[in-house]
Amino acid sequence: MKLWTWVKRGSTVSLLALTFAQGGGAAAETAPRSGRYGSLVLAVRGSSVSGVFADVRGGINGMPSFSCIFLLRGTLSGPRAALETWYPGEAERIAGTLTFTAEGAELRLVEDHGGCSMTTGGMVDKPYTLPREVQAGEARPENWRGVGLVTARRAALRTELGQAPRRTPYLVADDAVVVLERREGWVRALYQGGKAPVVGWLPATDLAVEEP
Incomplete structure (x- = not known):
């Protein structure tokens, strides 16, 4: 905003415009987001x-x-x-x-x-x-429930719960994932470390899961 004030210098009166930055110049805080x-x-x-x-x-x-x-x-x-x-x-x-x-x-x-x-x-x-x-898409953070780290040497990503098919994508130890859903003994996870994001079910025993 601008605040106008009169300043007298000798016999001359001049008008000065003083500009103040709203917020005192402090950086705006950013809301934490997944x-x-x-x-x-x-x-x-x-x-x-x-x-x-x-x-x-x-x-x-x-x-x-x-x-x-x-x-x-x-x-x-x-x-x-x-x-x-x-x-x-x-x-x-x-x-x-x-x-x-x-x-x-x-x-x-x-x-x-x-x-x-x-x-x-x-x-x-x-x-x-x-x-x-x-x-x-499905990777939108509002869908995220938590995070996980693969602890198994190899963890197959399944499209459905149960036994993994003979050919299926898999993750390896220390791969990071997003937890989208949990069911008893299973985690629906999003992996973003490849060429394209991939979603699938993993046994909960193959992960270290942390949820807020």
């Missing part, structure tokens, strides 16, 4: 957030493969959440913070998980920036 943020998949429900971070580098032409993989959960206060993060089956918990921004999200940990310094470059000294990716 979605894919680079290597991080997040599910938000109310004041709770859960996610899975999975980034693998190398493994080509004889080079070693390095991975930065962990689950997270936290409680939101505005656009920020205090987190605990861990790898399935391990007792260690590493604290951190997640902040939603206009461009996506920022993740910061008090200590890096094993392999992260060789892939992401670390998340301790400064926030790790994660751009939000636009989803469409």
